[in-house]
Amino acid sequence: MKNNSPKSILLVEDENVEILFLYQILKFYANLTIYENPKEALNNSNLDSFDLIITDVKMPYISGYDFIKILRERNINTPIIVASAYALSGEKEKAHSAGASDFISKPIRVDKLQELVIKYLNININNLDSQISERLKLINEFSISNYSIKNSLNGLISAKNIFQGDNPYITNEISKTIEEFQLFKNKYLALKNEFEEDYKIIFRELYYCILSTENIIDKYLQHN
Secondary structure (H helix, E strand, O other), rough: OOOOOOOEEEEEEEOOHHHHHHHHHHOOEEEEEOOOOHHHHHOOOOOHHEEEEEEEOOOOOOOOOHHHHHHHHOOOOOOEEEOOOOOOOHHHHHHHHHHOOOOEEOOOHHHHHHHHHHHOOOOOOOOOOOOHHHHHHHHHHHHHHHHHHHHHHHHHHEEEEHOOOOOOOOOOOHHHHHHHHHHHHHHHHHHHHOOOOHHHHHHHHHHHHHHHHHHHHHHHHHHH
């Protein structure tokens, strides 16, 4: 039975950067409990005490969908939001079939997450001060940039593995990825210089990703 105590959210997510982003957003609205996989979360005997549950799909031991099914089998009727980077056709339907209340695609947009938090926690965020609003906008930029950088990294890894030097298509694709990456890197550096004190942990994670990407770019350029 839920009472009039502060709102609470259970977050089940295994990616550290994603946890950091979501924590920076959700902390303004509710107390947050975090588990890095569903198996650990299911050991919590008070799962029915949360006002909202947010879960990823692809995680260790148990998938997000199986996690939701287990919760529903335990007669836990808490609203559940599925967050997934696999926003393919039919994915939303799969989430709802498992028992989810809603679906949000990654990279998560702050305004969309706000909309769902307001809906399921029934809270009023109109009184958020301007500083918090600006920080939420910044976090949205972080999330988008992080996914873009990761996609560039994955693209370069794939291209590097099949690059033969005499393949114009592969060469063009790698060149485009490098160009896109440089734009995101410049954007990251601008944000970092302005807000590093507030978001050191997030910037560190992004910086490691950038270093990994730059390493692959350097190897590519050395062979051309």
